[in-house]
Amino acid sequence: MSPAVPERLLRELGRTEGGAEALGLLVRDQHTRRLVLLRALLEAAAAAPASVCPPGALDRLRRDWALLEAAERADRDAVRTVLLYPLAGPWAQRCLHGLTAAAPTPGLAADLAHFSALAAAAAIRARLPFTGRLTAHGGLLALPTLGALRTRPGPPAPVGIALAEGLVTLRQKGATPVVVRMEDGGARSGDPRWLPVRTLPAVRAGAAPVPLDDIDRYRAAGSGLERQGPRADTSLDDTEHTAWAASWSGLESQLRVGGAHRPAEAVALLRCLVPLAPPPGSGSDGGSAAHCSGTRREAFGAVLSSRPTTPAHFAATLVHELQHTKLAALSALTxxxxxxxxxxxxxxxxxxxxxxxxxxxxxxxxxxxxxxxxxxxxxxxxxxxxxxxxxxxxxxxxxxxxxxxxxxxxxxxxxxxxxxxxxxxxxxxxxxxxxxxxxxxxxxxxxxxxxxxxxxxxxxx
Known part of the structure; x- marks a missing residue:
């Protein structure tokens, strides 16, 4: 028997249940693995040849790491919100693979540059004043957990960023600055170029809202879902967000149909939803019963899904996918x-x-x-x-x-x-x-x- 998981907890999990102790054990282990992965990324960059990680890129990574450490001293929980965000996992895995691969990896330079956006988002959440320079790709600069700035389409472009007196200012050459305010409800701006991460209400009172992340660059890349038809490459408009909110409405009561452990499970494990386009054959509005969903081992806490048509099917989707989340985490632990x-x-x-x-x-x-x-x-x-x-x-x-x-x-x-x-x-x-x-x-x-x-x-x- 594995000393890491007591038999009574294995039995709970074998029933597809799991109380606070069992779920807490899985969550803590996954969080530890994420922090180790991030440190391994930095060490792999230092050990990589200059042809893989040029001196300028390594210096930038080290500056980003220093900003993370300073932000963690200011507000540890705020920084962990960013570092442990599910979609930081696929990014970190891509970087580590690229730094240690036997052959050159396309896109590694852009992946490594994303660390600056991660560090900036952590500093913003920690309310730590700073200035820096980020890089927009494909007409978008994403700040994980916060939102994204629309930029001009074209090649990678520098974007200046500064946090002072609670305001984030984003500057691009030849354009007026975009100012973003940090509020309880998220990062907001009156400028249409700023796209905040949308959220769905908390699964139950007292829990955190659930991000409906249609912005993060790494939300579906490499997930395998692209080969099955559905994609996650477009942002939701207000009408689509309203439809998601309607399907989500009443979710807790629907989950509770499956027992009190189901909403508790969702609160403990679900950290973001990634909206997928409806699968082929479901119609343009996704209004048919056709549906697709999935999870990713490297994105613990994320569920990728097209929009279920009813709260009951939304609940069933979460029940299904969170079992995958639990079992993958358990398999990593023992x-x-x-x-x-x-x-x-x-x-x-x-x-x-x-x-x-x-x-x-x-x-x-x-x-x-x-x-x-x-x-x-x-x-x-x-x-x-x-x-x-x-x-x-x-x-x-x-x-x-x-x-x-x-x-x-x-x-x-x-x-x-x-x-x-x-x-x-x-x-x-x-x-x-x-x-x-x-x-x-x-x-x-x-x-x-x-x-x-x-x-x-x-x-x-």
Whole structure:
């Protein structure tokens, strides 16, 4: 058994739950890893040859680091808000990869220059007066967690920045300055060139609002979602933001349908939402049931999603994706298996073979969904709500049941992984004690059976 995670917490997590102690353990470990990653980035830059990290770029990184240290002395929590922001993770990983890669990495200079924007955002949040020079790319200068300045399209352009007396002034050659005020509701300006990070209301009273980040340069780059069609390359307008807010409305009560642990889970883990364009076939307004979402291991606390059409589907999306967040963080904290990376397993939610880790991740997330939709169905007063919930539950439950034997039969599970999988199996059987109506069960069984036949035909197994 891993000394890092007590067995009782593994059992909680195996039920797709997790109280404050379990979630706090995952969050603290991920935060520690982020800070170590940032330090590793600076050390890799110092060790890299001048052809990879020229002296000027290294000097700039060191100045940025000094600004971060000064800001942390002024307000540690404010700086951590920026450094631990989910979308700083993909940026840091890209930089570290570029600095240590055997071959030159396109875009590394721009990635390293982004550290200046990160440090500036931290200093602004810490209310530490400073002056500096940043670089806009593609007509946009993004300040993580705060917003972005629209600049002239074209090649990378310098932007002067200064914080004095609570006002941020952004200057570009040949343009009037843009002044931004730091307020309780965020970074605001009357100048239309400033695009603040939009937010959605807190999941529950007393928690922080949730950024709906359509600005950060690294929000979807390298996520793999680009290959699936949806993109995150445009900003939301007021109408689209209003539609997101409507889908989000009443989220806490919808999450609570799945148990008190669901809103608590969202408060503990969710740090930002990245809006994705609707997937192909969903219509221009995303108003159909077609939907896409995902998480990124390197962006702990972020959920990438197209807009769910109802609060119930928004809640289900968060339940699904936050299970991935928990399991990825748990896997980083303690090994769950020693299986290889070969993609050879059938998963009824995917047309392609999956590696063992992907199978475990998918089963865990679908088990959480099966639990959520069963609770929703049992509590629904209207048939129009109850029947779709039973259908969702039955499909997820049958999908999980189809892959549990492969998980349980693995000889490569660690002791911690065995506890987790055994608890998943126990939860699966507890859910089966309250089966869906026969028609839903029959359709779900046929769905999984058909998926297996098609998978075998397609993959020759």
């Amino acid at each position: 090994p769950l298996h020693h299986e290889g990376t070969a993609a050879r397993y059938f998963a009824p939610w995917r047309p392609d073979p999956r590696p063992f880790d992907g199978l475990l991740q998918g089963a865990y997330a679908h088990l959480g969904l099966a639990d959520y939709w069963q609770r929703f169905a049992l509590g629904a007063q209207r048939v129009s709500h109850r029947d779709p919930a039973w259908a969702e539950h039955a499909r997820c439950q049958e999908q999980v049941g189809a892959v549990l034997p492969a998980l349980a039969g693995s000889g490569a599970l660690t002791p911690a992984g065995r506890v987790l999988v055994n608890e998943m199996i126990a939860m699966y059987h507890r859910l089966a004690d309250r089966p869906p109506p026969a028609g839903h069960l029959a359709r779900a069984t046929a769905y999984v059976r058909t998926a297996r036949v098609i998978w075998r035909q397609r993959n020759g197994s």
